[in-house]
Amino acid sequence: MEKFSNYRDAGTGIQPFLKPLPPGGSEVLAQATLPLRYFLAALRTALVLVLALAYIVIVRLALLIFYPIRPLYDSLAHLGTAILGRSALFIIGLFWVPVDQITKKRKAVPKNAQVPWNPKAGDIIVSNWVSWIELIWLAIRFNPIFVLPATSPIAYTPGRRTGTGSANIQQTARTPSPRIPIVGFRQVSLLQMITSTGHVPRASSSFDSIEDIRKTARRPIVVFPECTTSNGRGLLRFANVFKMAVPVKGFNVFVMCVRYDPPTAFTPSLAHSIPSNFLNPLVHLFSLAASPSPLSISIRLLSLSDSPSSQLFMANEYVSLTETCVALIAQIGKLKQTGMGWEDKASLLEFYWGKKR
Numbered sequence: 001m002e003k004f005s006n007y008r009d010a011g012t013g014i015q016p017f018l019k020p021l022p023p024g025g026s027e028v029l030a031q032a033t034l035p036l037r038y039f040l041a042a043l044r045t046a047l048v049l050v051l052a053l054a055y056i057v058i059v060r061l062a063l064l065i066f067y068p069i070r071p072l073y074d075s076l077a078h079l080g081t082a083i084l085g086r087s088a089l090f091i092i093g094l095f096w097v098p099v100d101q102i103t104k105k106r107k108a109v110p111k112n113a114q115v116p117w118n119p120k121a122g123d124i125i126v127s128n129w130v131s132w133i134e135l136i137w138l139a140i141r142f143n144p145i146f147v148l149p150a151t152s153p154i155a156y157t158p159g160r161r162t163g164t165g166s167a168n169i170q171q172t173a174r175t176p177s178p179r180i181p182i183v184g185f186r187q188v189s190l191l192q193m194i195t196s197t198g199h200v201p202r203a204s205s206s207f208d209s210i211e212d213i214r215k216t217a218r219r220p221i222v223v224f225p226e227c228t229t230s231n232g233r234g235l236l237r238f239a240n241v242f243k244m245a246v247p248v249k250g251f252n253v254f255v256m257c258v259r260y261d262p263p264t265a266f267t268p269s270l271a272h273s274i275p276s277n278f279l280n281p282l283v284h285l286f287s288l289a290a291s292p293s294p295l296s297i298s299i300r301l302l303s304l305s306d307s308p309s310s311q312l313f314m315a316n317e318y319v320s321l322t323e324t325c326v327a328l329i330a331q332i333g334k335l336k337q338t339g340m341g342w343e344d345k346a347s348l349l350e351f352y353w354g355k356k357r
Contacts, residue, residue, distance in 0.1 A: 007348045009338035014234040016338050017348050020262060020269040030265040033292070037266075041290035044091050048285060051088045052191070055081070060189070070218060078143035081190065085140040089133070092288050093295040097137055100299070104306040104331050115304045119144070119220035123252040124210070126325045128333065129224035130232040131272040132197040132281050133297060134258045139190050144222045146193040147185035147213060149239065150204035177343035182227060182239045184209050198275030200228045200346040210241065214251060225322060227342040231273040232260050235330055237341035242321035248309040255302040255325055257333030267291045273345075274352065300332045 008015045059080040066073040089097070101109045101117065119125055119142055127134065138144055184207030188196070214221060225238040263269040268287045276283045288295060305312055308324045330337050 004348065004351075007340065007344060009234065009340050012234055012336045012338050014336060014338055016230045016234045016236055016340050017273050017345055018231060019274060020231050020233065020271060022263040022265050022268075027265050033266075037290040037292060040292065041286050044289035045282075045286050047091050048088050048289070051084050051091075055084050056191070059084070060191075074143065074218060081143060082140045085136045089136060089140075092285070093291055093293070094133070094297060095294055097297055097299060099301060101301045101303055102332055103303045104328055106332060106334065109303050117254060117301050117304070119252065119254050121219055122214045122217050123220045123254060124214065125220055125222045125254045125256065126329070127222065127224060127256045128235055128258060128329050128335070129197075129226050129229045130258055130260060131229065131270050132194045132284075133260075133270055134299075135190065135193050135197070137297070137299065138222055142220055142222075144220045145213070145217055146188050146190060146222055147210070148188050148193070148196055149182045149201040149227045149241065150184050150186055150207040151180055151201050152183050153203045153205055177341065177347055179237075179239070179341065180343050182241050183207060185213060185223075185241075187213060195280050197281055198229050198272050199280075200342050200349065220254075225325060228345050229271070229273045231269070232258075232271040234336045234338045235326060235333075236345070237337075237339055238322050238326045239342065240320070240322050242325070244321050246308040246319055246321050246324050247311065247313040248321060251309065252304075253307055253309040253321070253325075254304075255307060255328045255332070257300045257302075257329045257335070259298040259300070259333055259335075261296040261298075264293070267293045267295065270295060270297065274349070277353070302328055302332050 004015065004018060007017055059077050063073060063076050063080065066076055101114045103109060125138070125142065125144060127138075135146070182201060184204075186204060186207055210221070210223065223241060225241050226236040227239050227241075228236070230236050260270040261267075268291065270288065272281050272284045275281065304310060306328070307313065308321055308328070326337060329335065
């Protein structure tokens with residue numbers, strides 16, 4: 001992928017955007033089993049689509065009759081989402097999702113010493129973003145509010161090919177693109193969040209600040225400060241989405257990190273960094289469903305005693321919440337921080353889809 005060398009981070013040498021490929025070697029067996037794996041993929045994909053349709057009909061439509069009774073509606077919606085979401089992950093091969101609670105020194109917290117991770121209404125969950133898989137896991141576990149970042153309509157010229165309003169940024173090799181401000185967020189449904197996976201922030205005239213969303217939220221809020229997905233090999237440059245210092249007061253901040261195993265000849269990467277142009281992420285779902293081997297994901301939750309909202313949290317008064325979160329996620333996930341941001345991803349998508357024409 002020499003033609004994408006301009007999108008390799010200079011400081012770490014990491015290419016954080018393109019889909020990870022399996023190591024080289026004999027693929028004779030993988031090729032020989034293609035018909036069987038395609039049949040498996042078609043069956044699994046069809047079942048997942050049936051579950052998605054059931055989610056729309058039951059959770060998004062039928063349960064609206066309970067909407068006037070908000071606590072009951074939220075509980076039933078969470079239950080329906082958990083059942084259907086867990087079934088979907090099981091069908092594609094994610095039979096078990098290991099979750100570890102660790103300290104910022106990367107030490108596992110013993111089970112008997114763990115403080116339950118139980119985000120409440122108005123609390124914020126901060127995570128890196130690699131795929132649509134963790135979106136389903138978050139919906140199953142916490143039934144949160146998902147938000148997508150928005151930029152100002154006059155911040156940059158909309159791109160031609162990505163359909164994302166991406167910046168037409170011309171850059172020299174190994175030089176990160178300039179920052180473009182995130183002016184606010186749009187609340188979206190789980191399905192909207194899934195179909196947006198891999199895309200970059202859109203220009204919008206309709207948005208709210210995180211604080212405004214938080215004050216009226218009935219559920220916890222998930223924020224991805226990278227503003228788009230990486231391929232999981234490193235952290236993208238965080239946008240300055242939290243304009244506040246630490247320790248945070250008035251609400252709790254929960255920090256997590258998601259990791260995926262490298263791909264093999266039979267198991268494609270679960271990372272979804274390049275979106276499809278049509279019915280995103282259906283093609284990626286099909287590729288995962290073709291795997292005869294179980295898929296693997298690792299969730300790492302930061303101990304609440306090390307949270308930026310903990311009374312025990314020690315930080316310089318000039319350190320922002322954004323800087324704190326990126327440092328904590330890098331520590332607990334053993335990930336390197338890159339200088340590449342969503343702006344570079346927008347430029348890459350413009351170049352990538354231009355080459356596809």
